[in-house]
Every structure is written in structure tokens, then in C-alpha cells.
Amino acid sequence: MSAAPIRDVHPRYEVVIGLEVHVHLCTESKLFSPAPVRYGDAPNHDVHPVDLGLPGVLPVLNRRAVELAVRAALATHCTVHPRSVFARKNYFYPDLPKGYQISQYEEPLATGGWLDVELPGGGAEARSARVGLTRIHIEEDAGKSIHDAAIAGREGSHVDLNRAGVPLLEIVSEPDLRSPEEAGAYLRALRQVLRYTGASDADMEKGQLRCDANVSLRPPGSTRLGTRTELKNLNSFRFVEEALRAEIARQSAILDAGGSVQQATMHYDAARGTTRVMRLKENADDYRYFPDPDLIPLELGADAIEAVRRALPELPERRRARFERELGLSAYDARILTESRALADFFEAAVARAGGAAHAKRVANWIARDVLQALGERGVEIDATRLEPAALAALIRLVDAGTATAASARPLVAELIERGGDPAELIRERGLETVSDAAVLERAADAAIAAHPEVAAQVRGGEEKGLNFLMGQVMKQTKGKANPRQVREILARRLRGA
Amino acid sequence: MPFESVVELRAALDAGRTCALELAEAALARAEAARGLGAFLRLRPEGARAEAAESDARRARGERLSPLDGVPLAIKDNLIQEGEPCGCASRILEGFVAPYQGTPVARLLAAGAVILGRTNMDEFAMGSSTENSARGPTRNPWDAERVPGGSSGGSAAAVAVGIVPGALGSDTGGSIRQPASLSGVVGLKPTYGRVSRYGLVAFASSLDQVGPLARSALDCALLLEAIAGHDPADSTSLPDPVPRYRDALSGDVRGLRIGLPREFFEERSAADPAVLACVREALGELERAGAELRAVGLPHAQHAIATYYLIATAEASSNLARYDGVRFGRRAAAASLGEMYRRTRSQGFGPEVKRRILLGTYVLSAGYYDAYYRKAMKIRTLLRRDFEAAFADCDVLASPTSPEVAFRIGEKSKDPLRMYLSDIYTVSANLAGVPAISLPCGFAHALPVGLQLLGRPLDEATLLRAADAYQRRTDWHLRRPGAAP
Numbered sequence: 010m011s012a013a014p015i016r017d018v019h020p021r022y023e024v025v026i027g028l029e030v031h032v033h034l035c036t037e038s039k040l041f042s043p044a045p046v047r048y049g050d051a052p053n054h055d056v057h058p059v060d061l062g063l064p065g066v067l068p069v070l071n072r073r074a075v076e077l078a079v080r081a082a083l084a085t086h087c088t089v090h091p092r093s094v095f096a097r098k099n100y101f102y103p104d105l106p107k108g109y110q111i112s113q114y115e116e117p118l119a120t121g122g123w124l125d126v127e128l129p130g131g132g133a134e135a136r137s138a139r140v141g142l143t144r145i146h147i148e149e150d151a152g153k154s155i156h157d158a159a160i161a162g163r164e165g166s167h168v169d170l171n172r173a174g175v176p177l178l179e180i181v182s183e184p185d186l187r188s189p190e191e192a193g194a195y196l197r198a199l200r201q202v203l204r205y206t207g208a209s210d211a212d213m214e215k216g217q218l219r220c221d222a223n224v225s226l227r228p229p230g231s232t233r234l235g236t237r238t239e240l241k242n243l244n245s246f247r248f249v250e251e252a253l254r255a256e257i258a259r260q261s262a263i264l265d266a267g268g269s270v271q272q273a274t275m276h277y278d279a280a281r282g283t284t285r286v287m288r289l290k291e292n293a294d295d296y297r298y299f300p301d302p303d304l305i306p307l308e309l310g311a312d313a314i315e316a317v318r319r320a321l322p323e324l325p326e327r328r329r330a331r332f333e334r335e336l337g338l339s340a341y342d343a344r345i346l347t348e349s350r351a352l353a354d355f356f357e358a359a360v361a362r363a364g365g366a367a368h369a370k371r372v373a374n375w376i377a378r379d380v381l382q383a384l385g386e387r388g389v390e391i392d393a394t395r396l397e398p399a400a401l402a403a404l405i406r407l408v409d410a411g412t413a414t415a416a417s418a419r420p421l422v423a424e425l426i427e428r429g430g431d432p433a434e435l436i437r438e439r440g441l442e443t444v445s446d447a448a449v450l451e452r453a454a455d456a457a458i459a460a461h462p463e464v465a466a467q468v469r470g471g472e473e474k475g476l477n478f479l480m481g482q483v484m485k486q487t488k489g490k491a492n493p494r495q496v497r498e499i500l501a502r503r504l505r506g507a
Numbered sequence: 508m509p510f511e512s513v514v515e516l517r518a519a520l521d522a523g524r525t526c527a528l529e530l531a532e533a534a535l536a537r538a539e540a541a542r543g544l545g546a547f548l549r550l551r552p553e554g555a556r557a558e559a560a561e562s563d564a565r566r567a568r569g570e571r572l573s574p575l576d577g578v579p580l581a582i583k584d585n586l587i588q589e590g591e592p593c594g595c596a597s598r599i600l601e602g603f604v605a606p607y608q609g610t611p612v613a614r615l616l617a618a619g620a621v622i623l624g625r626t627n628m629d630e631f632a633m634g635s636s637t638e639n640s641a642r643g644p645t646r647n648p649w650d651a652e653r654v655p656g657g658s659s660g661g662s663a664a665a666v667a668v669g670i671v672p673g674a675l676g677s678d679t680g681g682s683i684r685q686p687a688s689l690s691g692v693v694g695l696k697p698t699y700g701r702v703s704r705y706g707l708v709a710f711a712s713s714l715d716q717v718g719p720l721a722r723s724a725l726d727c728a729l730l731l732e733a734i735a736g737h738d739p740a741d742s743t744s745l746p747d748p749v750p751r752y753r754d755a756l757s758g759d760v761r762g763l764r765i766g767l768p769r770e771f772f773e774e775r776s777a778a779d780p781a782v783l784a785c786v787r788e789a790l791g792e793l794e795r796a797g798a799e800l801r802a803v804g805l806p807h808a809q810h811a812i813a814t815y816y817l818i819a820t821a822e823a824s825s826n827l828a829r830y831d832g833v834r835f836g837r838r839a840a841a842a843s844l845g846e847m848y849r850r851t852r853s854q855g856f857g858p859e860v861k862r863r864i865l866l867g868t869y870v871l872s873a874g875y876y877d878a879y880y881r882k883a884m885k886i887r888t889l890l891r892r893d894f895e896a897a898f899a900d901c902d903v904l905a906s907p908t909s910p911e912v913a914f915r916i917g918e919k920s921k922d923p924l925r926m927y928l929s930d931i932y933t934v935s936a937n938l939a940g941v942p943a944i945s946l947p948c949g950f951a952h953a954l955p956v957g958l959q960l961l962g963r964p965l966d967e968a969t970l971l972r973a974a975d976a977y978q979r980r981t982d983w984h985l986r987r988p989g990a991a992p
Contacts, residue, residue: 021661058607062829064600064708065609066586067741097825101848110826166844168833297871297881302713302822304742 020435022226022261025234026253027143027184027190030199031177032209033150034077035216040149040176041068046483050216052155052169053096060174062106067303070095074147074176075307078118079317080210081178082145084324085199086121089314091341093146095304098296103168104152112148112179114298119145125326126198128191140195141183150175172216178208184223189253193246205350213245220249225270226260234272235260238278240284247360252277256284328353336360336369338385345377351392352376362402376406379422387426395429396422416489417441445492447499450483453491454499457482468504476500490496509537509669513726514580516672520566520577527559527577531621534579537670538623546665547597548584550624555579558621565619574729574753577618581665581674584625584631586717588612595708597630599855601838605983609706611675618733623671626661630857632682632710632828634658634827635929638920639859645914647690647986649954653913656686657928662720662765663690667988673721673730677707679714680951681817681908681933687720688908688957691947693984694720694976695727698932699940700745705928709826709947711819712743714937722984724946724974727753730966731833733816747965755968756975761797763973765790765960766901768805777931778910781787783950786907786942789948789958796976803897803904806888810934814890815934817870817883824867830855847854855859862923887938894939898963903973906932908945908957915933934963944970946985955983 026506036047042059058067082089096114116134152173161167182201186192200218203209211218225237240256244251255277260270272290277283300306323331325347332343332353347353358377360369370438380401384391404425408418413436421435436442444450457479468475476497483496509700511519519525528592535552562577582588585595587609594600615622631638637645637660645652645660648668655664659676663686666674676683678696695718702717707717719730735749767790770776774781794800797802832838832851839850856864870879897904910931917927936943946960962970978984 057665061608061834063605063835064593064595064603064829065585065605065704065706066607067705067743069740069742099825099828101831103831103844106829106834108831109825179915246704295867297825297872297873297876299821299825299876300741302711303709 010251016422021228022264022492023229023231024187024257025184025227025237026186026189027223028180028181028182028186028192028195029221029223030196031150031219032180032203032211034074034147034176034178035207035209036071036073036077036176038071038176040071040074042146042174044174046175046176047171050171052171054065055171055175060106060170065373068111068301070281070304070307071176074318075118077176077206077208078145078147078178079309080206080321081180081203081316082119082122083314083318084202084208085180086323087119087122087143087145089119089309090116090315091309091311092116093118093307095147095301095307096298097301100294100296102151102154103166104154104170104173106152106170110149110151110452111301116306116456117144117146124195124198124202125189127197128194138185138191140185143181143183144499145178145180148179149173149176149307150177150299169481179294184225184473189257192253193250196246197248198506199349204320204323206320216244219244222253224253224256224260224262226257237271238273238275238284240275241287248279250279251279251282252284255282259284263410269476297446312443322350325350325353328489332369336366336373338373339367342377343375345381346373351390355391355398358398358400362399363405364402368405371405371409372402375422377400379419380426381422383426386423389426392429395428396426400425400429400432407432407436411443411445411492412436413441414443414489414491414493416484417443441490444487444490445495447495449487450491450495450499453483453486454479454496454503458500458503465504468500476504509653509897510722511672512723513721513729514723515674516577517574520800527562527621528556530577530583531555531559531579531623534623534671537668538665541652541668541670541945542719543646544648544664544668545627546661546668546670547581547624547645548594548640548642548661548696549592550593550628551622554591555621555623556615556844558803562619562621564690573618573733575615575733577621578619579621579623580615580730581623581626581662581671582612582615583659583662583674583676585677585708585710586625586675586833587611587708588622592623593708594641595631596628596642597830597836597855597857597860598641599830601853603836607706607764610740611706611734613706614734614736615675616736619732621654621729626659626665626674626676628661629658629682630860631708631713631823632658632677632679633823633859634682634861635685635926636914636916636919637661637686639857641857647913647954649691650913653915653954654689654836655691656913657884658682659694659720660685660686660690663687666690666692666720669987670693671875673726675717675730675734676720677710677715678933678937679710679819680937681930683718683720684908684933684943684957684959685929687945688947688959689913689955691955691983691986691988692720693724693727693944693946694718695731695967695970696768696936697731697735697967698745698942699937700743700898701735701942701965701967702740703736703744705738705740705939707890709822711822711987712826714815714819716937721958724944724971724978725753725756727974728756728971731971735826738805739886745965749967752971755972757972758976759797759803760793760973760976763793763903763969764835765793765798765800765973766803766897766904767800768808768897768904768906769802770808770925771906771932776910777928778907779912779951782907782909782911782956784817785951785956786905786958789975789981790905792980793977795975797982798973801901803901805890805893805904807886807934809891811884812927812931812936814883814886815930815938816866817879818887818938820867821870821880821883823868823968824864824871827860827864845880855943894935894941894961898946902969904961906959906961908932912951912956913953932959938986940964942970943965944974946974946977947986948977949983950986956971
């Protein structure tokens with residue numbers, strides 16, 4: 010599907026990657042039971058008889074999970090089917106209480122979408138590629154098996170079923186990705202859309218986003234797919250790219266030596282940075298899928314689907330374009346400010362409070378420079394702080410009005426993030442008002458000139474640089490509070506008689 | 508007061524001739540006396556007395572009481588009752604005590620019924636004789652050397668011998684109707700979705716349905732009223748309101764169009780001629796009462812048994828995967844996980860359950876799915892259409908319930924295919940999801956014969972009306988087994 014130019018990471022082979030991503034849908038309760046979805050509770054605390062697979066229990070579909078799944082499907086341009094069917098995937102494992110997982114198989118929720126992905130690197134020419142989505146379906150998560158006595162607190166194997174029945178979305182991409190970096194970029198773009206739509210928090214550290222990767226190599230220009238291997242359970246963005254690089258190296262070494270790749274499920278050993286065969290696919294699993302007779306087919310009317318589509322938020326790509334077009338932001342700023350929906354919402358609210366589109370660039374500068382730095386230092390997201398859009402707008406207005414200088418206002422951003430408050434009041438409390446008292450400023454200017462006679466001489470000789478230096482000295486003496494325009498005027502008058 | 512009906516017991520309670528506690532004690536004593544029958548797997552004297560005492564207290568307070576209030580009833584061992592063991596007559600559920608309440612039992616209790624105990628069954632409801640019970644067979648009250656039918660054989664025997672006036676069973680391919688027929692009682696399989704399956708241990712989810720066994724159509728109507736209705740915990744449960752079935756029992760069948768599927772009555776029919784003769788005589792009685800008989804076709808019924816055993820075993824192979832020794836029930840000691848699974852299931856399941864799990868696993872396997880499961884689902888659709896067409900001209904359909912009377916214990920246990928043919932007249936109703944009732948209609952070889960009536964979806968009222976009208980004109984349902992063992 011990808012018609013975009015392809016970057017070969019490997020000179021002798023073309024890399025072909027497809028990803029299967031599982032994300033937890035952001036629901037209060039599980040997919041088929043009323044048990045709560047929570048992270049970090051004591052083992053087997055968040056379970057209902059349905060999650061335990063007790064004799065006689067039956068599943069009841071969580072409609073909220075369906076709505077979130079439809080949102081994600083529409084946001085990725087998939088066709089949502091008016092009828093989809095839940096099927097049982099049968100296999101035995103201790104963390105799979107019923108002996109089958111309820112999933113969708115022959116008739117999934119949605120098929121045939123795409124996601125535009127900005128490709129990394131490439132210097133000046135930013136490139137994007139359209140990655141096809143094969144299908145999206147809803148299924149339930151399994152529990153967790155714990156074999157480590159250090160975690161379980163006891164010897165032997167233990168099962169925690171808190172996660173059993175948590176709603177999952179499986180998103181399968183076409184084999185359209187051509188490098189580990191593209192795979193990483195696709196994952197980030199997908200995470201962004203899932204978060205924008207509110208379908209998932211997609212936090213990899215909490216296991217809310219997991220990734221399996223299919224990878225194969227072929228001679229450049231070939232249209233046939235090579236034999237692929239599957240990398241299972243890649244649980245961080247870094248691991249996805251590292252594991253793919255390791256697997257590509259392994260496969261190319263085999264092909265270089267004249268061998269052939271065997272279809273297999275691979276495990277990535279992060280400590281060694283290598284992949285190894287977990288099991289060969291020759292004895293292919295037979296999951297004996299069949300429609301789950303405990304559930305009726307999921308039917309979605311065109312009206313219901315359209316209602317979800319209408320309620321979709323503006324997605325990152327469109328919002329970026331609008332920020333550039335309507336607010337005059339650079340492509341760079343627009344991308345930074347649309348990184349998360351919360352940040353973009355904050356930006357727009359602050360622009361409105363600052364007086365509208367004419368002030369957008371200044372607000373963007375303050376956010377891109379001061380706010381993001383302070384957030385980064387604290388490792389928090391904008392919506393988890395006490396900084397209000399109105400407060401940032403007020404701070405910017407106070408600086409524009411000359412009530413405080415940019416230099417003295419800047420440290421207040423961190424303070425507003427941590428404690429909130431009214432910028433005007435903070436400026437007053439801290440005594441950060443701009444010093445405009447001519448007598449005070451003249452004294453400071455004279456002191457600076459006296460302390461640096463040689464610089465003063467240069468300025469008299471017409472050198473602009475020296476003037477800035479002397480201004481810096483005055484600002485230093487006044488702790489950044491001096492009105493810069495006034496200081497400049499005083500210095501100019503003193504040195505040039507102008 | 509054995510052999511009194513639900514209605515009679517309720518009248519005695521209302522008249523102050525007895526109290527619920529006395530009824531419970533008497534039923535417990537009868538159950539003890541009939542231990543040799545093997546109808547019950549577990550009696551709950553404490554629980555039954557407590558429930559009876561509550562019923563008496565409600566009555567003393569002058570509360571409005573449902574027709575079942577204070578009446579002792581029995582439930583099949585595959586129905587969940589909170590705080591009670593639920594074993595499905597299987598070794599694999601040894602030690603399992605239900606930590607939640609099932610809907611059918613919750614509704615019986617809400618109606619004030621007293622639950623006397625849990626009845627014997629074929630393991631996981633797989634069988635037609637109640638011989639496939641890990642706890643030994645139930646005997647037929649009419650002849651202790653014979654089976655009571657199955658899989659709800661314990662419920663049928665407990666009602667037939669007069670321990671309780673009514674009981675719940677479950678019917679996947681005939682498991683209420685066939686034992687009702689062989690034991691000489693009434694058994695009703697409701698429309699699929701009419702009674703919640705939440706709390707019924709699944710055998711084949713798309714076919715299973717809970718229903719009542721009793722000695723009269725009226726008592727069945729009262730039991731069904733109590734347990735039927737929508738349940739949000741069961742996605743396949745139907746939302747339609749539940750009628751007062753007892754109000755439909757007018758005794759009038761004039762103009763009722765009864766269809767006789769040619770496939771079930773033709774010369775080379777599988778049925779014992781003596782059984783067919785009883786059924787024809789019963790239909791004659793209904794005709795004399797004003798019903799019209801007419802021949803109809805169910806062309807795909809000839810494939811019903813094959814279709815049923817593909818779908819039922821496929822679903823069962825998946826439904827029974829949860830008995831793995833990990834969370835509840837029996838767990839065999841073993842060195843490895845795989846060995847634990849193997850030993851737990853090898854030791855825990857009986858031969859018929861294993862046979863069906865193997866068959867069902869095969870049916871769903873890659874490469875066979877299309878040839879078996881998918882084709883069976885297609886035939887199921889065709890059969891459902893057969894019924895729709897038949898019900899365009901008829902109000903009910905009639906057939907024998909079972910091709911023969913109760914057979915001897917051990918007679919068919921070595922020949923599973925012969926055993927499967929016991930269900931030849933009953934499985935179609937499960938495949939099509941329609942309601943069906945079996946009622947006593949005479950004796951052949953001195954053993955009870957059952958007439959089966961099948962109805963339109965959600966038209967249990969017409970089935971009960973026809974059965975009741977027949978019972979007003981006959982006394983087969985009042986005959987009692989001579990010698991209780």
C-alpha cells in the first residue's frame with residue numbers, strides 16, 4: 010500500500026515489517042464482567058465469577074468498550090462493520106480461566122484502514138508514509154502467570170487474574186513498514202491517535218500497549234514476501250526497534266550464508282540484544298475458533314456509527330494543519346503543540362485567553378520554551394499540573410504590558426505549574442514589577458559605565474555590542490526587573506548624548 | 508402427602524391444614540425412604556427447613572405469596588445455588604461449592620420455594636439414561652431394573668415417585684422431555700432464551716435450556732412462570748414479558764391445529780409400534796376434544812441427530828475446557844503442568860464426557876470445521892425454516908417423545924450410537940430453539956409413554972393449554988408407580 014519512498018536500512022535486502030498491537034481500552038469495568046479495571050491492586054482482587062470462568066457463568070458485553078473500539082477504528086479510517094461476531098479461541102493455559110479467549114475471528118469489528126506516519130530522520134525533507142491497517146477487533150485479555158518467587162512471594166507458579174477479561178483492541182497493520190525506525194514511528198502515531206480519541210491510555214509501562222512484530226527480508230525490488238518470523242511481547246518502544254534490528258541482523262546473516270529463514274516465533278533477549286527461536290511454526294497451533302454461542306452477534310446501526318464519528322475529537326494531523334493555517338504556527342511548533350490532545354487543548358485555551366489568533370505565536374513560544382521545559386523537568390503532562398491556560402495568558406499579557414519583564418516572569422511558569430495561582434499577585438508578592446524609576450535606573454547605568462570604561466568608550470565609538478553588554482550589567486544589578494527600553498534610552502543618552 | 512400437586516399443597520397451606528416446615532419434613536422423609544432410587548445426589552435438610560420456616564413466617568405476617576411459596580422442589584445437580592456444592596454428577600467438580608447465585612434458583616427462592624436437594628443426572632447432562640453419573644444410576648420408579656431416562660433422570664424420578672411435586676431439569680437435546688416420558692411425568696423445555704442460563708452449568712450453550720418437570724401441565728405452568736423472564740446476565744435471554752401461563756389453561760382445544768410430521772410417523776419410523784399406538788390414541792383424544800390433525804413435513808429432521816451431535820459436542824469441548832484443575836474442583840498431583848491437565852481430566856471425566864470432548868474437538872479442528880461444524884450450522888438453519896413453514900399451518904406439532912419405553916439399566920451403555928437415537932424426536936426442538944412438552948399418554952409394556960408437543964417460539968402457553976386439556980380428559984398423569992423400591 011505504501012507508495013512513499015522507502016529507506017533501505019540494509020543494502021542487500023528490503024525489510025518488510027507488520028505489527029500486531031494490543032491496547033487496553035479505557036473502561037471502568039471488564040469486557041464481559043462488572044469487575045473493575047485497575048492497575049496495581051493485590052493479585053486476584055479485581056475478579057468476578059465471570060473472570061474466574063466458574064461453572065455456569067455467562068459473558069455480557071461492555072457497550073462502553075464497543076464505543077471506544079469504534080472510535081479507534083473510525084479515527085484510523087477503518088470500515089466499521091454493521092455486524093461482527095465474537096468467537097472462542099480455544100487453548101489451555103493456567104492464566105486463561107475458561108480454556109478459551111473470547112475474541113473476534115471471521116467477522117471482526119473493522120477492516121481496511123490506514124494511518125499516516127511521519128518518518129524519522131531524513132534531515133530537511135520530512136517524509137510521511139501511509140501505513141495500511143488490515144483489521145481491528147475486540148477481545149479479552151488473559152491473566153498473568155507469575156513464575157518468579159521474588160514477585161509472587163512464594164515458590165512455584167502463581168496466577169493473577171486481575172487482568173483477565175480486561176478489554177483489548179487488536180490492531181493489525183499491513184506489512185507496510187520498511188525499517189525498525191518506521192515501526193517505531195508507526196507505533197508512536199498509533200498511540201497518539203488512541204490517546205486523542207480516549208480509546209486507550211496506551212501506557213506501555215502498565216502493559217496497556219503491547220506489540221508483536223512480523224518481519225521478513227527479500228531482495229530489493231521483489232514483490233514476494235520472504236519467510237517471516239514473529240517477535241512476541243515487545244513491551245517498550247525501545248525494545249520494538251532493538252528487537253527488530255537484532256532479528257533483521259539474524260535473518261540477513263542466515264540469507265547471506267545461503268541459508269533460509271524458518272517460520273518461527275521469536276523471543277527477544279534484551280540483556281543480550283539478540284533474538285532466539287521460541288518455537289517453530291511447523292506444528293501450527295489449532296485454536297479451533299468458532300462463534301461464541303453465549304454472545305449474540307454485535308450489531309451496530311449506521312446511525313450509531315455515525316454518532317461516534319461525529320463525536321470524534323479533531324485528530325492530531327488535522328489539528329496540526331489548522332494550527333499552521335489559522336494560527337500561523339511553524340510546522341515545528343504545530344507538531345510540538347499537538348503532541349497530546351491535552352497540550353493542544355491547553356494551547357488553544359491559552360490563545361483564546363490571551364486575546365485570540367494574533368497572540369498565538371507568542372503563546373506558542375512560551376509553551377514550547379518555558380512550559381514544556383518545566384514539564385519535562387518534572388516528568389508530568391500538562392493536564393496533571395495546576396497551571397491554568399488563563400494564568401499563562403495573564404502572565405504573557407503582564408509581560409507584554411511591561412508590568413514585569415520576560416526575564417523575571419519566566420521563573421514563575423514553574424511556580425504556576427506546581428502551585429497554581431494568579432500571576433499578577435505573584436509578581437506583586439515577589440516584588441517582580443518592572444523598575445521604571447528613572448533615578449534608580451540612571452544610578453545603575455552610571456555604575457555600569459564607571460565599572461567598564463573601555464566598553465563605554467567602544468559604545469561612544471559606535472559599537473552596538475557594547476551597549477548590549479552594559480544593558481546586561483544594568484539588568485543584573487536590578488535582578489532582571491529593569492525596564493529594558495528605558496535602560497537602553499538612558500545608556501544611549503549618557504554615552505552618545507542622543 | 509405424597510403425590511399431591513403444587514396446587515394442592517398450596518391449597519393445604521392456605522387452609523392451614525399444614526405448614527411449609529411440615530411439608531419439607533415429609534418430603535425429606537420420603538426422600539430418605541426412597542434412597543434406593545438414587546434420585547438425589549444431595550439433600551439439604553438444614554437449608555430446606557430454614558427456607559420452609561421463612562415461608563411460614565411470611566404467611567404468618569400475611570404477605571402476598573406466590574403459588575410456589577412453601578412448596579418443596581428439587582433441582583438438577585447442574586444448577587448453581589450459592590453456598591451449595593454443584594457437581595454435575597462428575598468427579599471433576601468434587602469439592603466445588605458455588606460462590607455465587609444462579610438466576611433460575613434465585614427466582615425459585617424469590618418465589619418462596621423450598622429447595623429440598625440436588626438430583627442425579629448424566630455427567631454434565633451428557634446421556635439419555637442417568638447411567639453416566641459418577642455417583643451411580645437412578646432407577647425408574649415404575650421398574651427398578653430400568654433407567655428413568657436422562658439426563659434429568661433424578662428430577663424425573665423424584666417427581667414420579669412423589670417425593671416432590673416439581674423439579675427443575677435442563678434440556679439440551681431432550682434431557683427434560685425424554686426422562687419425563689420414561690418416568691411418566693410432564694416435562695417442558697421452554698423456548699431458547701425464555702429461562703436464563705446464568706447459573707446453569709453449560710453443556711452446549713446454544714441448545715441448553717432450563718425447564719420444569721411436574722405431574723400436571725398446571726404445575727409446570729406455575730414453575731415456568733416463576734423461572735422465566737429476561738435476565739441481563741444472559742445475553743441470549745429474551746426480553747419478552749412472561750405471560751401468566753396458568754391463565755391460558757382453558758381446557759379448550761377446539762380448532763387447535765396439530766401437525767403430525769410425516770417423518771416421525773411413517774412406517775419405517777424408529778419408534779416401537781406399541782409406543783406409536785399410544786401416541787396415536789392420545790392424538791385421537793385431542794381430536795375428539797376439537798383439535799384438528801394434519802400431516803406436515805419437516806424434511807431436514809432426518810439430519811437432526813447428526814447435526815445435533817456435531818454442534819453439541821463442539822460446544823461441549825470448549826465449555827468443558829475450564830475444568831483444568833487450576834482454580835476449583837479436582838486437581839491431580841503431577842510434576843508438570845501438562846501432566847496435571849492430563850491426569851486431572853483423565854481421572855475427573857467419565858467415558859461419555861471424554862467421548863464427546865474428543866468428538867467436539869475433532870469437529871472444530873482446522874481442516875474439518877467446514878465439513879462438520881459449518882455444515883451442521885447450515886442444516887440447523889434449514890431445520891429452523893422447516894419449523895417456520897410447519898407453524899404457518901399448525902399451532903403445535905406432535906410426535907412421540909421417545910421411540911421406546913424405559914430400557915433396562917446397562918442395555919445400551921455399551922452402544923453409544925443406539926443411546927444417541929433415544930433423542931431422535933427431541934433434538935429438533937433444541938436445534939430450532941422452539942418450546943416442547945412431554946406428557947404421559949398411556950402405557951406400553953406396562954411402562955409410561957410420553958406424547959411430545961412442539962410449539963412456536965415463545966408460545967409455551969399453547970403447549971400448556973393443549974397438555975392441560977388432555978389431562979382434564981385422561982388420568983394417565985394420575986397413575987402412580989406401584990412398587991417404590
